[in-house]
Amino acid sequence: MLRTILKRVLQAIPVLFVVITVTFILTRLIPGDPALTMLGPQATAQAVDALRERLGLNLPLWQQFIDYILGVFQGDFGWSTSYNTDVMPLILSRLPATLSITLTALVIAVIIGIPIGVESALKQNTWFDYVFMVLALVGVSMPIFWLGLMLVLTFSVNLGLLPSMGMGSMANGIGDVISHMVLPVFCLATIPTSTIARISRSSMLDTIGSDYIKSLRSRGIRETAVIWKHAFKNALPPIVTVLGMQLASAFTGAILTESIFSWPGIGTLIVNAVNSRDYSLIQGTVLFTAVVFVVVNLIVDIVYTLINPRVSYEGGGQD
Amino acid sequence: MAENHEHLLEVRDLKTYFHTSAGVSRAVDGVSFTLDRGKTLGIVGESGSGKSVTASSVIRLLPKTGKIEQGSITFDGRDMTTISDKELLAIRGSDIAMIYQDPMTSLDPVFKVGNQMVELILSHEKMSKAEARKLAVEMLRRVGIPEPERRMDSYPYELSGGMCQRVIIAMSMCCHPKIIIADEPTTALDVTVQSQVLDLLKELQDTFGTSILLITHNLGIVWKMADDVMVMYAGRTVEHASTEELYANPLHPYTWGLLDSMPKLSDNADEDLKTIPGVPPDLRLTGACCNFCNRCPYATEICEREVPETREVAPGHFVACHLQDGKGSLKRGEVRR
Amino acid sequence: MAEHTPQTRGALSVEAQIEMVKRERRANSAWHKLSRNKMAVVGLVIVAIMVFMAVFAPLISPQDPNFVDMTKAFLPPGAEGHVFGTDNYGRDLLSRIIYGARISIFVAVGGTVFGAVAGVLIGLVAGFFGGIVDSVIMRIADGLMSFPFVLLALILMTILGQGTFNVILAIGIGNVPYFARLVRGQVHIVKNEEYCNAERVLGASPSRILFTHILPNAISPIIVYFTLNVASAIISEAALSFLGMGIQPPTASWGNILSGGRTCLRTSPHIATVSGIFILLTVLGFNLLGDGIRDVFDPKQKR
Numbered sequence: 001m002l003r004t005i006l007k008r009v010l011q012a013i014p015v016l017f018v019v020i021t022v023t024f025i026l027t028r029l030i031p032g033d034p035a036l037t038m039l040g041p042q043a044t045a046q047a048v049d050a051l052r053e054r055l056g057l058n059l060p061l062w063q064q065f066i067d068y069i070l071g072v073f074q075g076d077f078g079w080s081t082s083y084n085t086d087v088m089p090l091i092l093s094r095l096p097a098t099l100s101i102t103l104t105a106l107v108i109a110v111i112i113g114i115p116i117g118v119e120s121a122l123k124q125n126t127w128f129d130y131v132f133m134v135l136a137l138v139g140v141s142m143p144i145f146w147l148g149l150m151l152v153l154t155f156s157v158n159l160g161l162l163p164s165m166g167m168g169s170m171a172n173g174i175g176d177v178i179s180h181m182v183l184p185v186f187c188l189a190t191i192p193t194s195t196i197a198r199i200s201r202s203s204m205l206d207t208i209g210s211d212y213i214k215s216l217r218s219r220g221i222r223e224t225a226v227i228w229k230h231a232f233k234n235a236l237p238p239i240v241t242v243l244g245m246q247l248a249s250a251f252t253g254a255i256l257t258e259s260i261f262s263w264p265g266i267g268t269l270i271v272n273a274v275n276s277r278d279y280s281l282i283q284g285t286v287l288f289t290a291v292v293f294v295v296v297n298l299i300v301d302i303v304y305t306l307i308n309p310r311v312s313y314e315g316g317g318q319d
Numbered sequence: 320m321a322e323n324h325e326h327l328l329e330v331r332d333l334k335t336y337f338h339t340s341a342g343v344s345r346a347v348d349g350v351s352f353t354l355d356r357g358k359t360l361g362i363v364g365e366s367g368s369g370k371s372v373t374a375s376s377v378i379r380l381l382p383k384t385g386k387i388e389q390g391s392i393t394f395d396g397r398d399m400t401t402i403s404d405k406e407l408l409a410i411r412g413s414d415i416a417m418i419y420q421d422p423m424t425s426l427d428p429v430f431k432v433g434n435q436m437v438e439l440i441l442s443h444e445k446m447s448k449a450e451a452r453k454l455a456v457e458m459l460r461r462v463g464i465p466e467p468e469r470r471m472d473s474y475p476y477e478l479s480g481g482m483c484q485r486v487i488i489a490m491s492m493c494c495h496p497k498i499i500i501a502d503e504p505t506t507a508l509d510v511t512v513q514s515q516v517l518d519l520l521k522e523l524q525d526t527f528g529t530s531i532l533l534i535t536h537n538l539g540i541v542w543k544m545a546d547d548v549m550v551m552y553a554g555r556t557v558e559h560a561s562t563e564e565l566y567a568n569p570l571h572p573y574t575w576g577l578l579d580s581m582p583k584l585s586d587n588a589d590e591d592l593k594t595i596p597g598v599p600p601d602l603r604l605t606g607a608c609c610n611f612c613n614r615c616p617y618a619t620e621i622c623e624r625e626v627p628e629t630r631e632v633a634p635g636h637f638v639a640c641h642l643q644d645g646k647g648s649l650k651r652g653e654v655r656r
Numbered sequence: 657m658a659e660h661t662p663q664t665r666g667a668l669s670v671e672a673q674i675e676m677v678k679r680e681r682r683a684n685s686a687w688h689k690l691s692r693n694k695m696a697v698v699g700l701v702i703v704a705i706m707v708f709m710a711v712f713a714p715l716i717s718p719q720d721p722n723f724v725d726m727t728k729a730f731l732p733p734g735a736e737g738h739v740f741g742t743d744n745y746g747r748d749l750l751s752r753i754i755y756g757a758r759i760s761i762f763v764a765v766g767g768t769v770f771g772a773v774a775g776v777l778i779g780l781v782a783g784f785f786g787g788i789v790d791s792v793i794m795r796i797a798d799g800l801m802s803f804p805f806v807l808l809a810l811i812l813m814t815i816l817g818q819g820t821f822n823v824i825l826a827i828g829i830g831n832v833p834y835f836a837r838l839v840r841g842q843v844h845i846v847k848n849e850e851y852c853n854a855e856r857v858l859g860a861s862p863s864r865i866l867f868t869h870i871l872p873n874a875i876s877p878i879i880v881y882f883t884l885n886v887a888s889a890i891i892s893e894a895a896l897s898f899l900g901m902g903i904q905p906p907t908a909s910w911g912n913i914l915s916g917g918r919t920c921l922r923t924s925p926h927i928a929t930v931s932g933i934f935i936l937l938t939v940l941g942f943n944l945l946g947d948g949i950r951d952v953f954d955p956k957q958k959r
């Protein structure tokens with residue numbers, strides 16, 4: 001089992017290298033001169049040249065790449081021109097806001113999605129199954145930026161129940177914080193909840209049909225234990241995989257959701273960076289989200305190995 | 320509980336149908352048999368003959384589409400078709416234990432063998448976890464598993480097929496069942512392991528006085544293990560007799576077919592194994608004639624028209640065939656004019 | 657079904673069985689399986705309606721989608737013959753939705769086709785040659801898949817600049833690694849099957865094996881993934897346009913209609929509402945269809 005985990009960790013290293021390289025190439029491909037963008041159109045040619053010199057932009061590309069990699073490993077992501085601060089601390093300062101809604105959304109997705117999926121599998125082809133699976137399908141098809149607008153329209157504009165913008169403050173009490181979170185979290189939880197319900201259902205259907213479940217029933221094991229102890233544990237690996245994918249792609253949701261609700265997290269940071277051509281910040285946020293993705297996937301794979309004794313036995317290989 | 324019933328298990332006119340979108344499939348269509356204490360009844364037939372469904376009906380463990388339509392299953396004085404789910408749970412795994420064909424898929428792959436045995440014991444017996452574990456180790460030792468304490472902590476995939484089947488047998492014996500239903504218990508095993516597993520079953524039966532309902536397609540296993548044999552074809556019993564009687568005097572053409580398709584060591588090497596030509600009928604279309612008529616070399620016009628009655632041709636020897644109507648009975652090997 | 661005359665049972669049984677087999681074979685053909693799946697049929701109908709709208713937009717559209725009449729700005733649905741009302745320039749919303757279908761579906765399908773063609777070729781190469789080629793390609797694919805899709809498309813749009821074709825390109829490039837991974841996995845499965853080994857022993861050239869054996873066998877998961885991917889590409893286009901980096905006005909796309917509706921959400925909610933419903937319906941349609949096709953191709957999944 002340890003070897004499987006180690007192998008997986010080693011596999012992540014080239015992926016990280018690709019991620020770093022691609023980020024570098026992409027940001028260099030963005031048209032325009034960062035020095036010129038920073039100084040504005042009125043800047044003199046000398047000032048621009050001086051800044052280019054200082055930013056290392058006149059060095060050969062390979063040297064820029066090496067400097068960039070060295071910087072990345074020292075946690076130096078460069079200077080954000082639009083926020084006038086270091087990129088890394090800026091990203092870290094925005095992280096809690098993003099995590100607060102994404103993690104809440106995923107916890108809700110697990111708490112609601114799994115029971116619905118399992119129940120649907122047990123009640124296959126009943127009205128319960130049909131209703132929830134249609135709902136789940138609508139959920140996975142949902143353009144969440146539209147859902148966000150509709151939520152604002154209904155709960156903020158028409159009913160006046162919930163705030164539509166920004167983050168609450170603890171100074172105004174916990175109620176303020178929670179009421180600000182409700183709509184963004186609902187928005188962010190929609191797709192993960194639906195996806196987890198769907199995968200839980202199909203994975204449970206697969207295991208419920210297996211011989212060992214029939215066998216367990218023939219041994220007089222209580223049905224709740226057959227389902228929740230045995231069938232569920234066997235159905236878990238695909239659910240964990242999907243959960244990991246949802247966790248990792250939560251940033252996509254965050255970009256859109258935060259932009260709707262003016263939530264001061266990494267999502268709005270990314271959109272601002274792109275709109276203001278803040279090269280270092282684009283580079284920093286893109287790299288950050290991709291690295292988070294790789295690390296989360298790594299953790300998911302390790303969890304997968306731990307809950308599924310067969311993986312290490314079969315030579316550790318989805319790959 | 321009523322201890323002195325005539326038979327431990329008595330199945331009367333059992334009909335189990337499957338209701339699918341494609342129609343009603345008569346998987347078991349009127350089967351009766353009895354099983355006495357300490358005895359073994361072999362149910363023989365090819366796949367789709369209804370033998371496994373008969374077994375599943377006894378413990379009422381049928382897929383959602385399956386339903387016991389008619390008949391009674393009396394086990395130890397209780398009618399299995401009407402008892403509550405709670406009673407049923409108490410009987411399954413305790414009074415009636417089941418052994419399935421493929422041992423490798425009969426155990427939950429993500430739980431250790433020992434934990435699964437302890438779980439079984441604790442759901443039927445009032446004892447502590449430590450006692451249950453001790454019992455499990457003891458049973459593993461009884462079925463000849465080396466280093467039983469260590470094996471308790473193995474996952475099923477770490478065991479060989481034969482070893483797995485021993486674990487399952489040990490598991491089934493944990494609560495001293497009155498009946499073991501063994502559904503093709505050796506089919507998925509290596510030939511060398513097969514007879515070891517059968518010997519083990521027989522030994523445990525002698526020790527504990529357990530009855531065995533042995534489901535197989537292999538008449539060789541029946542000769543070795545069973546006191547009585549019931550031959551099933553397309554959901555019906557075609558022949559039912561004691562093992563000696565059936566061996567000496569098989570009367571149904573389908574039984575003959577099964578016998579001809581058995582490999583024998585004493586046979587001439589150049590003599591071909593015979594097979595029964597054709598395929599069993601669609602179970603949605605059975606019930607109006609002799610189900611075997613389209614494959615039977617002796618079929619006559621009446622076979623295609625009428626369901627043969629079951630007749631007792633000799634004491635305890637029942638057969639359902641128009642050829643055996645008591646007038647001009649045919650013997651195996653005889654050629655019809 | 658089980659009724660039949662006992663008298664002719666013996667003679668009938670063969671014919672009855674042949675008839676039954678025939679009926680079952682017909683019922684098992686891919687098309688029949690799909691048409692029996694109610695959800696898939698609903699999906700197919702939705703997709704057909706949207707595609708019809710897109711193709712025949714000039715014929716069914718009540719008005720020129722870009723016809724501006726400031727005196728009629730922000731009319732609610734139903735007012736003055738505008739079924740869905742008008743937008744901030746007084747343009748007929750229904751006409752814009754119909755023309756928007758054209759752009760949105762074209763971009764989504766175009767992007768997916770681009771991703772599929774490039775991805776399939778790369779996946780075939782990786783899967784077939786294996787070894788170092790495979791490792792390098794797959795690590796790059798893994799790397800690309802680590803970027804949130806919308807973010808990658810967003811950056812690509814900044815690099816490529818605005819324009820409908822660039823949106824297709826951005827979505828297409830983002831899709832390549834997913835198709836490559838899928839196909840590469842399929843190649844690995846098919847490659848080790850007996851008949852492929854047999855062909856190799858008989859001296860068939862790699863390209864022959866690749867295109868006559870491996871690709872046809874990998875086609876059904878590709879079709880399923882393609883259909884489901886069109887659904888997510890529609891969302892991606894709308895998301896890009898929503899963030900102001902996709903299809904640029906005055907060209908109508910569902911995403912930029914929605915984006916425009918956002919600014920006047922409080923006063924004229926119908927613009928955002930209607931455009932979003934069309935996005936949702938179309939995505940739902942492709943998802944239903946994709947699920948249905950998967951059920952047909954993969955009987956294990958069907959329950």
